[in-house]
Amino acid sequence: MQVIKTVVNSSDEIYRANYETNSAAIEKLKRELSRSTKGGGDQYVKRHLARGRMLPRERIEMLLDEGSYFLEVAPLAGIGMENEFIGAGVVGGVGLVSGRECIIIANEATVKGGAVSEIGQLKNRRLSDIGTENHLPSISLVESAGADLPVQAKIFVPGGRGFREITRRSKLRIPSISVVFGNSTAGGAYLPGMSDYVIMVRNQAQVFLGGPPLVKMATGEVVDEESLGGAEMHSQTSGLSDYLAEDELDGIRMARDIVRHYCDPSPRPRLRPVEEPLYPADELLGIASADVRVPFESREVIARIVDGSRFEEFKSKYGTTLVTGFAYVHGYSVGILANNGVLMSESAAKGAQFIQLCNQQNIPLVFLQNITGFMVGRTYEEQGIIRNGAKLINGVSNSTVPAITIMTGSSYGAGNYAMCGRAYEPRFLFTWPNHRIAVMGPQQLSGVMDIIKREALAKQGLPVEEEKLNAAKMALEAQIERESDPYFATARLWDDGIIDPRDTRTVIAISLSASCNRPVEGTMEWGVFRH
C-alpha cells in the first residue's frame, strides 16, 4: 500500500489563514462544550451535590473503565434552542465498561430534575439506536422526573418508542441495565421496567407509576414515597429491582460486575498492527478550508487519518472528483469515499462500484464529505447525471457494512444523500466546525429564489421592486446561512457531534470498533441499478 505524499506547505498563506480561522472555530467549540458540562447551572449543581449525589458525568466517569475513552454523542444537542439546555438534559455516549463497549445514557438531574425535553427525547432515541444498530449493551443511569410536562404534546406519542426498543434489543441478546439513582416516575418507570437488569440505590431510588399526590387523587390512599416505590420495597417486595445498592458507587460497581458476566461480543475482524499516520493531525487545520466554497485536497485529509498514511486508491484516474480506496484505521480495514470536487456521472458510478466491492468483502465504509452537490447543466443531464447519481444513492442505501460519515466541509443537496448523510443511517456521523449543511449554499439558494420571483413577476407583468427583492434576497440568504451553521445542525441531532478535526482518526476508530460489535456482513443484494 502506497504512502500518500503530502504537498502541504505550512508557510503558505491560505494554509495559515485556514489554520487561524479553524483554530478560532475550535476555541468556540471548546467553549460551548465546556458550557455543556455545567448541567442546569451553578445553583442546581450545588443543590444536587449538597444532597450527597453525584453528577451524571461523575457517575459516567466512575462507571467507565480506568483509562477508557468516552465518545460523547451529541453533547451540544439543543444548543441555541428555545426551552432547551445545552446537551438537552441527557449525557450519553460510547465507552468501555468492564472491558466491553457499552452505550451509556445518563439523565442530567440538575436540568429540570432530569425531565425529558423534545430534543432530549431525540437524543435518547439516537443513543438507543446506536445501541441497537451496533449491538452495544446499554447502561442507563436514571434520575429523571419523567416527561417535561409543558412540552408533552411534542414527546408523549413518539416517547413510547424508547421502551419498545429496550425489549427489542433484549430479544436480540443486547442486554440493558438501569441503575436508578433517584426519581423514575410514570412512563419513566418503564425504563427500569423494561430493562434486563435493575439496580436501585438505597434511600435514593423512587420508582412508581404514580407518585403520592396522584395516588391520593386517584384512590384517596395516603402513602409515602419510600414505601410506594423505594429501593428497599422494590428489592424486597415488588421484585422490580434485582440489586439493592448501598450507595451510588456501590450501584455503579454492581453495573460493572453485571457487564463482566456478559458473553463475548461477536468476533472482531482480524486487525493489522496499528501505525500512526506519517503526518501530524494538526495540519488538518491548515488544510481544511475555512470557507467551504474553496475546495481542498481530500487525500491530504486521508493521509492524516489512516494508518501509516497508506492508501490503496481505487480508480484513481477515473471519476476523479470522488476519491475511493482502501486503508486501515487503528488496524481496521476501511473503504474510504472522499469528495474532491463536485460529483460527476463517472465519480458517482465509481462510488457505487466501490461500495459494492466493500460489501462483497465486508469492509466498513468511511465517507469524508465535502460536497456542493451533483454537477448541473445540459451536457451533464444528457450524460445521465441523475441516472448515475441514483446508482450511488442505491449503493449507499442498500449497503449493509457499517458506514461512518465525517462532514469535513460543505454538505449540500443530493450530495449529502449520496455521501451517506444522516438519512442514510451511517452508524456514526460527526462534523468539523467549518462545516455547512443545507439543500444548497445560501447565495445560490437566495439567488435561485430571486430568479424565480423575478420570473413570476415578469409572467404576471408586474414591476420589479429592486429594493424589496434585494431585501428579501438578503434576508433569505441570512436565514439559510444561519440554518447551515454546524451548531444549528448539531442542536437538532443532524449529526452525532462537532469534533476537533485533529481527533478525526480517534473518533473514526472508536466508531469502527463500536460498529464491529455487530457482525460485519456486507450485502450482494441491491436495488435495480439504472445502467
Place this chain on the structure above:
Amino acid sequence: MITFDKILIANRGEIALRVMRTCRQMGISTVAVYSDADARALHVRFADEAVHIGAAASKDSYLNIEKIIEAGSRSGARAIHPGYGFLSENADFAEACESAGMTFIGPSPDAIRKAAVKSTARRIMAGAGVPVVPGYDGEEQSAKVLRGRAEPIGMPLLIKASAGGGGRGMRIVREPRELDEAIEAARREAEKAFGDGDLLLEKYVEGARHIEVQILGDKHGNLIHLYERECSIQRRHQKVIEESPSPALNSELRNKICAAALEAGRSIDYTNAGTVEFILTPTAEFYFIEVNTRLQVEHPVTEMITGVDLVRLQIEIAAGNKLSLKQEEIRQAGHAIEARLYAEDPNIDFLPAAGTLLEWCEPESVEGLRIDAGVDRGAEVGIHYDPMLAKVIAHAADRESARRKLIRGLSQLFAPGVQTNREFLINTIDHPQFASGRFHTGFIADHIEELTVRGDPTEDLVAAVVVAVYIDALRQADAEILPGLPPHYRNNPFRDPSIRLQVQEQPIDVSWKTVGDGGFAMSCGDWQSNVRVISVEQGGIRVTVDSIQRLFRIAESGDQFYVQSNSWSKVVTRLPRYPDSRAASEHESAYAPMPGQVLKVLVAVGQEVAAGDGLVILEAMKVEQTLRAAQAGIVEAVLVKAGDVVAPGDRLVEISAAPAV
C-alpha cells in the same frame, strides 16, 4: 592435600550458600539440610543434595543434632560445616559429628567449651596475660551475689549471658536500682536462648569500639591471625556494619591487639577459624571480651582485604592439612566494608518484617563488590529464623572509595515485598561521622533520628506520581480494544484522569493532563510535576521527573506497589475505586502488628479490661511485644493461644465496649 568428597552444611541462608560455593570450587559435593519452612529455599536448590530435618522451629530442625547427624550419615557426608549460629558453637554437636565418623569443620569440642562459657574464657585469658575488663565471672550466680559483686565494679555495668553471643541476654545497667530487674531479664533471655542462665558482670566502657581479630589454627600447632575487623556499628549489640582495617588502629596498636589474639588462641589450643573480640577504650586500651569459635558473619571483609578464602582454609585444616599460609604472607590490602541487609523496619524500632520477596535484584557486578545473599526472587521471609537477607561487601583501595562503592551497591539493590533496612544502611554509611572514622558502639543509638529520617515529603508524592503513570502505562499496554488510542480520550473533557493512592498511611489523589507525546502534567493537591515516560521496562519505568531521567524500579503485589529510586523506597497502595460500603464492626479488636508467635495470652473471655491493659505477648525474632487494649471493655473473644503463629493483621482478641455505668 587431604580433603573430603562430600560435606553437609548444617545451616541455611547466605552462609550455607557461601560454604557451598567454596565446596564447588574445591570439587566437593554438598548436602543441604532444610526445615519445613525452607523446602524451596535457595540454599536447598543450590546444594547437590538436600535432606529434610524437621519442622520450621529451629529447635526441631537446625538445632536438632540427632536429625542432622542422621542426615549426614544417610547422605554419606564426610564432614559437617556448621556455618554460624545454630549449632556452630555447640561442643556436643562437634562431638556427635566425630562419633558418627564425620569431621566437624571447626575447633575442638574442648576449645569450644572453654570459649563458650564467658566466665571460664575470662579466667583463662587473664591467666594467659590477655587484658580483660574488670568484672565478675564467678560460679556463684544468686541475685544477691551478683548484686554484691556489681558494687565494686561500679556503674555503668554490663550483664552478659555466660554462654551467650549475638547480644542475647545482654543488658547495660546505668542506675543501681535497675540492677535487679536487669539481672532477671538477662537471665530469662539467656535461659531461653542458650539453656543456661549464668551471667557475667563487666564494667561497661562508655565510648568503646568493638575490634575483633580473625585467627586460624591448624592441628599441627600453627596459629596465625588475619588482622582485625572493626564492628562498632551495632544496634543493641547486633552488628550492622563491619570493616577492615579498623580506622581506630595504628600499626603499633594493631600489632599489640593481634598478638593478644594469638595469645588468647594459644591459651585454649585453638584450631580452625575463630575470632577474638576486644573492646577498645577511648584511651586506646583494649580488653578481651570473648572468643567466637566459628566463622563470623562478617568474615568476608577479612577475605576481601587478605585475598584468603576462609572457608577453604577451614576445610583444609579440618581435613588435617597444615596451614598453607604463613603469618608473613598475610597482608592487608585496601579497605573492605560490609553492610548487613535485614528484613526489618527501622522506622518502627527495627521490628522484624516478613513477606515474600517479589523481586531480588542485586546491583550490577563491579570489581570489589561482593553480595552474599541467602534469598532470591519469591523467597518467603518468615519469623522462624534470623531476618538477615544478605550481606553487601565493598572492597577498594582506601576506606573512602570502599564507602562510596558500598553506598552505590546498596542503592542499586532492589528487594521489594519485604521491608528492609536498606535506606538505614545507606544513611549510616553516608553519615559524616561514619565517614570520618571517629565513632564507637553507641553510634547508631546516638544518631538514630538522622539515620531513620523519612526524607523529604515530596518523595512520597514523586513515588505516587511514578506509580500513577506506571499503572496508566501498563493499563494502556494491556488494552484489548483500540490499544493505540490516546489514553482517556474524551471529545468533551470533564475531569482530568486521576487515581487514589496511599503512601505511609496518607491518601494521595494524583491527577494528570496529557501534554504531548508521553508527557504528563501531574498534580497531587497543590504539588505539581512534569513527567515524561521514556519506557516501561520489566520491573520498572524510566521516566523524566522535572527534567531528570531515572529508572524507578517497581514491583507489584495486589494493590501494593513497591517503588524504589536510588535513595528511597516506598510502598504505594492503590486505594479501592469502589470502597466497601458495608458497615464497620462495632467491636474493638486487637490485631497482630507483625508476624510472630504468641508467647502468652494475658486475658480470658469475660474479663474486664481498662485501656492500656496487656492482652497478648507476642514474640517475633528477638523482640517481645505486649499488645494492649486501646479502650476499656469486656473481653468478648480470645482467638489465639500461646504458641500460635500469627500473621500481621490477624485478630487476636475482641473487646466489646464497656457497659454503661
